[in-house]
Amino acid sequence: MKKTILNKQQIIDLARENRYKVNTSTRFISRCIDGRYVNDDELPALAFPGADAGDLALLYATAANYGFEVDYEKALTTLIEIVGGEKNMRMHTDTHREGNGAALGCGHIKQMRLDPEAYHLTSDQIRLLDTQLEKVKKDGGVEVVLEGEHMEGAVVIVKGPYSLKTRLYMETPTGKREVEIFVLHQTLADERHRAWVTKLIEKKAIELYADLDEEYVYQALSDIAENHLMETAKRIAGGLPMYSVTFKNDGMFEVESIGNV
Numbered sequence: 001m002k003k004t005i006l007n008k009q010q011i012i013d014l015a016r017e018n019r020y021k022v023n024t025s026t027r028f029i030s031r032c033i034d035g036r037y038v039n040d041d042e043l044p045a046l047a048f049p050g051a052d053a054g055d056l057a058l059l060y061a062t063a064a065n066y067g068f069e070v071d072y073e074k075a076l077t078t079l080i081e082i083v084g085g086e087k088n089m090r091m092h093t094d095t096h097r098e099g100n101g102a103a104l105g106c107g108h109i110k111q112m113r114l115d116p117e118a119y120h121l122t123s124d125q126i127r128l129l130d131t132q133l134e135k136v137k138k139d140g141g142v143e144v145v146l147e148g149e150h151m152e153g154a155v156v157i158v159k160g161p162y163s164l165k166t167r168l169y170m171e172t173p174t175g176k177r178e179v180e181i182f183v184l185h186q187t188l189a190d191e192r193h194r195a196w197v198t199k200l201i202e203k204k205a206i207e208l209y210a211d212l213d214e215e216y217v218y219q220a221l222s223d224i225a226e227n228h229l230m231e232t233a234k235r236i237a238g239g240l241p242m243y244s245v246t247f248k249n250d251g252m253f254e255v256e257s258i259g260n261v
Protein backbone atom coordinates (compact mmCIF):
# COMPACT_ATOMS: atom_id res chain seq x y z
CA MET A 1 0.00 0.00 0.00
CA LYS A 2 1.27 3.47 -0.85
CA LYS A 3 1.06 6.24 1.68
CA THR A 4 -1.08 9.29 0.97
CA ILE A 5 0.64 12.64 1.53
CA LEU A 6 -1.96 14.92 3.12
CA ASN A 7 -2.67 18.49 2.07
CA LYS A 8 -4.12 21.20 4.30
CA GLN A 9 -7.74 20.54 3.31
CA GLN A 10 -7.31 16.84 4.07
CA ILE A 11 -5.92 17.72 7.51
CA ILE A 12 -8.97 19.93 8.11
CA ASP A 13 -11.26 17.04 7.11
CA LEU A 14 -9.33 14.57 9.25
CA ALA A 15 -9.31 16.89 12.28
CA ARG A 16 -13.08 17.38 11.99
CA GLU A 17 -13.65 13.60 12.02
CA ASN A 18 -10.92 12.54 14.42
CA ARG A 19 -10.93 15.22 17.14
CA TYR A 20 -11.82 14.24 20.69
CA LYS A 21 -11.82 16.15 23.94
CA VAL A 22 -8.93 15.70 26.37
CA ASN A 23 -10.03 13.92 29.55
CA THR A 24 -8.30 16.01 32.21
CA SER A 25 -8.13 13.14 34.72
CA THR A 26 -6.09 10.96 32.33
CA ARG A 27 -4.31 13.72 30.40
CA PHE A 28 -0.80 12.70 31.50
CA ILE A 29 -1.10 9.13 30.13
CA SER A 30 0.84 9.04 26.88
CA ARG A 31 1.14 7.44 23.47
CA CYS A 32 3.88 7.72 20.85
CA ILE A 33 3.68 10.03 17.80
CA ASP A 34 3.25 6.83 15.73
CA GLY A 35 0.27 6.91 13.35
CA ARG A 36 -0.57 3.21 13.65
CA TYR A 37 -2.53 3.41 16.90
CA VAL A 38 -6.02 2.00 16.43
CA ASN A 39 -8.70 4.67 16.83
CA ASP A 40 -10.46 3.96 20.07
CA ASP A 41 -12.01 5.99 22.83
CA GLU A 42 -9.27 5.08 25.28
CA LEU A 43 -6.51 6.43 23.05
CA PRO A 44 -4.31 8.67 25.22
CA ALA A 45 -4.63 12.31 24.16
CA LEU A 46 -0.99 13.08 24.96
CA ALA A 47 1.16 12.04 22.01
CA PHE A 48 4.92 12.39 22.33
CA PRO A 49 7.92 10.66 20.65
CA GLY A 50 8.47 7.27 22.31
CA ALA A 51 5.70 7.82 24.93
CA ASP A 52 7.10 7.32 28.47
CA ALA A 53 10.27 5.62 27.22
CA GLY A 54 10.91 8.70 25.08
CA ASP A 55 10.32 11.04 28.00
CA LEU A 56 12.85 9.27 30.23
CA ALA A 57 15.37 9.39 27.39
CA LEU A 58 14.58 13.07 27.01
CA LEU A 59 15.41 13.83 30.64
CA TYR A 60 18.68 11.86 30.47
CA ALA A 61 19.71 13.63 27.28
CA THR A 62 18.88 17.02 28.76
CA ALA A 63 20.91 16.31 31.89
CA ALA A 64 23.87 15.14 29.81
CA ASN A 65 23.68 18.11 27.46
CA TYR A 66 23.01 20.85 30.03
CA GLY A 67 25.35 19.46 32.67
CA PHE A 68 23.14 18.68 35.64
CA GLU A 69 23.10 15.51 37.67
CA VAL A 70 20.12 13.19 37.53
CA ASP A 71 19.20 10.41 39.94
CA TYR A 72 17.93 7.81 37.47
CA GLU A 73 15.88 5.87 39.98
CA LYS A 74 14.10 8.98 41.22
CA ALA A 75 13.61 10.15 37.64
CA LEU A 76 11.60 6.99 37.00
CA THR A 77 9.63 7.04 40.26
CA THR A 78 8.65 10.69 39.78
CA LEU A 79 7.42 9.99 36.24
CA ILE A 80 5.39 7.04 37.55
CA GLU A 81 3.84 9.38 40.14
CA ILE A 82 2.99 11.98 37.49
CA VAL A 83 1.12 9.46 35.32
CA GLY A 84 -0.70 7.93 38.31
CA GLY A 85 1.11 4.63 38.89
CA GLU A 86 2.89 1.88 36.96
CA LYS A 87 -0.32 0.72 35.27
CA ASN A 88 -0.49 4.09 33.50
CA MET A 89 3.04 3.90 32.09
CA ARG A 90 3.00 3.50 28.29
CA MET A 91 5.52 2.35 25.71
CA HIS A 92 5.13 0.44 22.49
CA THR A 93 6.57 -2.08 20.13
CA ASP A 94 5.22 -3.35 16.80
CA THR A 95 4.73 -6.52 14.80
CA HIS A 96 7.48 -5.76 12.28
CA ARG A 97 10.51 -8.03 12.33
CA GLU A 98 14.00 -7.41 11.07
CA GLY A 99 15.85 -10.02 9.04
CA ASN A 100 17.14 -11.67 12.21
CA GLY A 101 13.64 -11.89 13.70
CA ALA A 102 14.17 -9.10 16.21
CA ALA A 103 11.29 -6.70 16.82
CA LEU A 104 11.75 -3.28 15.24
CA GLY A 105 9.81 -1.66 18.04
CA CYS A 106 9.27 2.05 18.50
CA GLY A 107 10.89 4.00 15.64
CA HIS A 108 11.94 6.83 17.97
CA ILE A 109 13.71 4.54 20.44
CA LYS A 110 15.22 2.53 17.59
CA GLN A 111 16.73 5.65 15.98
CA MET A 112 18.12 6.68 19.35
CA ARG A 113 19.88 3.34 19.66
CA LEU A 114 21.34 3.68 16.16
CA ASP A 115 22.70 7.18 16.73
CA PRO A 116 22.81 8.05 20.48
CA GLU A 117 25.06 11.03 19.88
CA ALA A 118 22.51 12.82 17.67
CA TYR A 119 20.10 12.52 20.61
CA HIS A 120 22.67 13.72 23.19
CA LEU A 121 22.64 10.27 24.83
CA THR A 122 25.38 7.86 25.82
CA SER A 123 25.25 4.09 25.27
CA ASP A 124 25.33 3.71 29.06
CA GLN A 125 22.18 5.81 29.38
CA ILE A 126 20.43 3.70 26.75
CA ARG A 127 21.37 0.49 28.55
CA LEU A 128 20.06 1.95 31.78
CA LEU A 129 16.86 3.01 30.06
CA ASP A 130 16.36 -0.55 28.76
CA THR A 131 16.74 -1.92 32.29
CA GLN A 132 14.22 0.59 33.61
CA LEU A 133 11.70 -0.20 30.85
CA GLU A 134 11.94 -3.92 31.60
CA LYS A 135 11.19 -3.18 35.24
CA VAL A 136 8.25 -0.93 34.33
CA LYS A 137 6.78 -3.72 32.17
CA LYS A 138 7.18 -6.24 35.00
CA ASP A 139 5.50 -3.84 37.42
CA GLY A 140 2.37 -3.40 35.28
CA GLY A 141 3.35 -0.77 32.69
CA VAL A 142 1.69 -1.30 29.31
CA GLU A 143 3.58 -2.05 26.11
CA VAL A 144 1.13 -1.46 23.26
CA VAL A 145 1.74 -3.55 20.12
CA LEU A 146 1.18 -1.56 16.91
CA GLU A 147 0.41 -3.42 13.69
CA GLY A 148 1.00 -2.79 10.02
CA GLU A 149 3.46 -0.62 8.17
CA HIS A 150 3.94 3.11 8.57
CA MET A 151 1.48 4.99 6.32
CA GLU A 152 1.72 8.45 7.89
CA GLY A 153 1.17 11.23 5.35
CA ALA A 154 1.84 14.26 7.57
CA VAL A 155 3.25 15.38 10.92
CA VAL A 156 0.64 17.22 12.99
CA ILE A 157 1.39 19.36 16.04
CA VAL A 158 -1.78 19.64 18.15
CA LYS A 159 -2.46 22.45 20.63
CA GLY A 160 -5.38 23.05 22.96
CA PRO A 161 -7.98 20.95 24.83
CA TYR A 162 -8.66 18.40 22.07
CA SER A 163 -6.55 15.64 20.56
CA LEU A 164 -6.58 13.67 17.30
CA LYS A 165 -6.96 10.01 16.49
CA THR A 166 -4.47 9.03 13.83
CA ARG A 167 -6.32 6.97 11.18
CA LEU A 168 -9.14 7.79 8.80
CA TYR A 169 -10.72 6.40 5.64
CA MET A 170 -11.09 9.35 3.31
CA GLU A 171 -11.59 10.24 -0.32
CA THR A 172 -8.30 10.80 -2.11
CA PRO A 173 -7.55 11.36 -5.80
CA THR A 174 -6.99 7.59 -6.06
CA GLY A 175 -10.20 6.57 -4.29
CA LYS A 176 -11.22 5.96 -0.68
CA ARG A 177 -8.14 5.04 1.31
CA GLU A 178 -6.99 4.78 4.87
CA VAL A 179 -4.63 7.59 5.80
CA GLU A 180 -2.49 8.08 8.91
CA ILE A 181 -0.76 11.00 10.61
CA PHE A 182 2.05 11.42 13.11
CA VAL A 183 0.72 13.39 16.10
CA LEU A 184 2.52 15.42 18.74
CA HIS A 185 0.34 17.04 21.43
CA GLN A 186 2.35 20.13 22.29
CA THR A 187 0.08 21.56 24.99
CA LEU A 188 -0.17 18.34 27.00
CA ALA A 189 3.51 17.50 26.54
CA ASP A 190 4.48 20.95 27.84
CA GLU A 191 2.07 20.69 30.76
CA ARG A 192 3.37 17.27 31.75
CA HIS A 193 6.99 18.43 31.45
CA ARG A 194 6.29 21.37 33.78
CA ALA A 195 4.64 19.07 36.34
CA TRP A 196 7.49 16.57 36.06
CA VAL A 197 10.20 19.22 36.49
CA THR A 198 8.47 20.52 39.63
CA LYS A 199 8.42 17.01 41.06
CA LEU A 200 12.00 16.24 39.99
CA ILE A 201 13.21 19.24 41.94
CA GLU A 202 10.94 18.62 44.93
CA LYS A 203 12.17 14.99 45.23
CA LYS A 204 15.78 16.02 44.55
CA ALA A 205 15.94 13.78 41.49
CA ILE A 206 18.07 16.39 39.77
CA GLU A 207 20.84 18.44 41.23
CA LEU A 208 21.03 22.04 40.11
CA TYR A 209 24.08 24.24 40.33
CA ALA A 210 24.21 27.87 41.39
CA ASP A 211 21.23 29.90 40.28
CA LEU A 212 19.66 27.32 37.99
CA ASP A 213 15.94 26.99 38.65
CA GLU A 214 12.80 25.20 37.58
CA GLU A 215 12.25 27.44 34.59
CA TYR A 216 15.79 26.75 33.37
CA VAL A 217 15.27 22.98 33.54
CA TYR A 218 11.88 23.26 31.81
CA GLN A 219 13.36 25.34 28.97
CA ALA A 220 16.29 22.92 28.64
CA LEU A 221 13.90 19.97 28.49
CA SER A 222 11.77 21.73 25.86
CA ASP A 223 14.86 22.51 23.80
CA ILE A 224 15.99 18.86 23.77
CA ALA A 225 12.40 17.69 23.20
CA GLU A 226 12.35 19.64 19.97
CA ASN A 227 15.73 18.21 19.03
CA HIS A 228 14.48 14.64 19.69
CA LEU A 229 11.28 15.18 17.70
CA MET A 230 13.13 16.60 14.70
CA GLU A 231 15.90 13.96 14.77
CA THR A 232 13.28 11.22 14.59
CA ALA A 233 11.06 13.10 12.13
CA LYS A 234 14.04 13.53 9.77
CA ARG A 235 14.73 9.79 9.97
CA ILE A 236 11.23 8.31 9.77
CA ALA A 237 9.12 11.16 8.33
CA GLY A 238 11.63 12.89 6.03
CA GLY A 239 9.94 15.22 3.50
CA LEU A 240 6.44 14.94 4.99
CA PRO A 241 4.40 18.14 5.32
CA MET A 242 3.96 19.52 8.85
CA TYR A 243 0.81 21.20 10.14
CA SER A 244 -0.34 22.70 13.41
CA VAL A 245 -3.92 22.14 14.53
CA THR A 246 -4.94 24.55 17.30
CA PHE A 247 -8.18 23.82 19.13
CA LYS A 248 -10.41 26.23 21.01
CA ASN A 249 -12.54 25.16 23.99
CA ASP A 250 -15.58 24.47 21.81
CA GLY A 251 -13.66 22.07 19.53
CA MET A 252 -13.33 24.56 16.68
CA PHE A 253 -9.83 24.60 15.26
CA GLU A 254 -7.41 26.27 12.92
CA VAL A 255 -4.95 24.44 10.70
CA GLU A 256 -1.70 26.01 9.62
CA SER A 257 0.89 24.67 7.26
CA ILE A 258 4.35 24.87 8.90
CA GLY A 259 6.57 23.57 6.12
CA ASN A 260 8.12 20.19 5.58
CA VAL A 261 10.20 17.87 7.75
Ligand SMILES: [Zn+2]
Nearest residue numbers: 032050106107
Ligand atom coordinates in the same frame (compact mmCIF):
# COMPACT_ATOMS: atom_id res chain seq x y z
ZN1 LIG B 1 7.11 5.05 18.79
